[in-house]
Structures are given as C-alpha cells and as structure tokens.
Amino acid sequence: MRDDNETPKPVHRRAGDADVLALAEGLASALGRTLDRTDLDVLRTVAESYPDVGRDGAGEVVASLKGLIDDFLATDAYDREAVLVHVRAWRFMVSRKPDKRERLKILSGLGEVRDLYAASRAA
Structure with missing residues (x-):
C-alpha cells in the first residue's frame, strides 16, 4: 500500500508506446476476412498515435502499416x-x-507486401 506522502514512481516515457502497440495488436487480431473500412480506420488512428511514426525501426513499420491501410481504403x-x-x-x-x-531486411519485406497493393491502386 502506498503512503499518501510517497512520491509516485515516474512512468517510463515508452510505456505509452507499449499501450499503443498492444491496442493495435488487439484491433488487428479482431479484423475480419473482408474489408471493414471502419475497423481499418480505427487501426490507422491508433497507429498514428504512435509517437515514433517514421523513425528508425518500429516507427518505420508503423509508417508502412499506415500506408498499407491507406492503400486498402483508397x-x-x-x-x-x-x-x-x-x-x-x-x-x-x-x-x-x-x-x-x-x-533493412524486414522493411524490404514489408515494402514488397505494400507493392502488391500499390499495383492494384495503379490498375
């Protein structure tokens, strides 16, 4: 039990990142086999809230995920x-x-996945 005079432990600045990822994982696993624009839009909104979108590593994956969702919606x-x-x-x-x-290998593979749907957009 915490004493009211005790200073709360600071929350690690990355704790929110883990929450965003966990929420995205739950939303992704709940996606159906057919297009549901609302579900994809919610997942995109959650991904956008990831603070490191576009940065090295996870942020690059999130940027690719957002692009993929945009391709699907378009x-x-x-x-x-x-x-x-x-x-x-x-x-x-x-x-x-x-x-x-x-x-780089992972990002290249994700790029190939994206390319499959970019071709359908160009058609």
Missing part, C-alpha cells in the same frame, strides 16, 4: 494477413531491437 482492396504481418513486424522491432541489416 482501392477497396484488402488482405488481413498483410496487416497482421505489419503488426507482427512492429512487435518484433519493439521487442528485439534488430541490428541495421535485420531492420
């Missing part, structure tokens, strides 16, 4: 597994902190 294309691959890569980047070579 074309009515949809692949649940493509979303799940991105969310798993996000978790991997956060939990493992891969070296530069591994990071």
